[in-house]
Amino acid sequence: MINSPQEVAHSSADIEVLTPGLFSTVQGIGLTGYRHLGIPIGGALDSHALILGNRLLGNPDNTHGIELTSGKVELKFNRDSWFVVTGAQYQISIGDRNIWSGWRNKIKAGETLTLKGPSSKMHAYLTIDGGIVQHSPLGIGGSTSQALGRGDRLQLGKTLSITKPIGAVQRGYCDEIRALPGPEMSLFTATSRKAFWHNRWQLTNASNRMGARLDGEALSLSAPKELNSHAVMPGVVQVPPSGQPIVLLADAQTTGGYPKIATVIEADLWKLAQTRPGQSIRFVHVSPSQADDANYEWQQYFYRLQRAMNGS
Template sequence: MHRESGTREQTSSIRMIRAGILTTVQDLGRHGSRHLGVAQAGALDRYSLMLANKLLGNSIDSAGLEILVGPVEIEFERDTWFVLCGANFAAHLDHISISKAWRHFARAGQRLILQGAQKEARCYLAVDGGICVGLVLGSRSTDLQAQFGGFDGRALKKGDRLPIGSPRNLRSRVGVQQRMWTPEVRAIRGPEFTQFDLPTQKRFWQQAWQVTSQSNRMGFRLQGETLERGGHSQLLSHAVLPGVIQVPPNGQPIVLLADCQTTGGYPRIATVIEADLWKVAQTPIGGHFCFIEVDHDAAKIASKKWQRELNRLDGVIHA
């Protein structure tokens, strides 16, 4: 398919006809400001946003939309190439069904309609040129807790018009096979792992944990057999990062995510490796997963493999 110029003036924006629930502008997050108490924010499933941007030839940290609950309807106000990655939402361009992890072309005036996810939880929309809201502390991500970044620091609403960058000279559809979600999430032992007795350690690794409705972008609260720490003294506050698994006094773990606080005082039983954090983010409310123990070397190997998968796309994005 070839790009053809429209007969009317091209406006570099997309317009939200229906915004769904908790649709936000996200990139890869804010870095270098945690010492100021600023959360990372950014896409919870970083891999899916990076993949979508790769397929468009965008900068890998270009901003896109993170979409949680449909229906969402978006009008393209200029001829636009776009990609959907992540959760498999039922998607139509006007009345034509389209698939995820493929580069699609929309003419000015066409509308993308997304219904609910068929499985998994979050869908990511990237457009050629990226979404060009203002930078705040080096990122376009929305921090819902602090209410800054993204589009006025909030979830999108009907009628919002988002500026997008200059169109890219792309000429054909191209796609890839996206990762398959599995209920096994790899993690390494945390600093306080040995403060839990052996039966508790086994319960942590051996059971399936359910994502509860008290989960959000700060962290996923899990439900399962109680994890008991015993008579250890209270911990001093310490730094925490996305992926850390804390165990509060009720014994039900919390997996911290992109909008998490910068410090905490709960014991850290484990940490999800970066290469698998997307699996947590894509688990829907009520869904289950289990933790698989790996060591630091395995975590490094998984991270390198993840980067190689993305780098292999460089040879196809300009097709």
């Protein structure tokens, strides 16, 4: 079950899953403060897209929504609701009515929301006013990491006071991923260091919520080196013996022993979440101050959005 302080307003299921799509999961922005116990942060791979949807609805940033990966998703609503779809581009409809992505829309009790995609990027996020406070899989206990199944039931928090649609411009995809040098960067050969920053890397089909696995020129150490297991977190770029980098994502383990050649800055992790298998990316070297500036740009984006909503 999903524990939440939000009020559960209805005793029956507010949403019924008719068609679950491929690996659709209920996600928040992650759980912090427990990595020392071996518990991953988890949460949305593209947390900025989830926060955007919640902001447009007036939900707290950490309100749970549905992370969509691919395929057709059909959800029957049993209460009037407002919703937003952000992130990857999906075909969205209620009956024969087409819906815009990135806009706050209303659905009435008894209607079915259909989402098909993605046509671009990788993960979309469905947020709903009040948020998802309980996920009851058919016959077993709930978990935010468990994919939705046909017949699952979702319960929403208290209905919010929303009167009209509103939308926001979403980001375009960019294949340049800004990163800081990692603590073991100097252990790699000069050729490998140059290859990491100047070559392109293709995302493989082996990627998942734990890590983005890349394929390209194999990276190698100047000399064999045994490392003790050490703390890692989302964004860390590890290089296993294969020489092919792995960028750790939301569900990554809390410790690892592979050398860390770089760390993707927090402001750019969403780009990896929206990269599709077969697409390529390039790492761009930045300084700590540039990483801070990138995070500030996101803060300003959400600040301007809030100002616009307050004035609407």
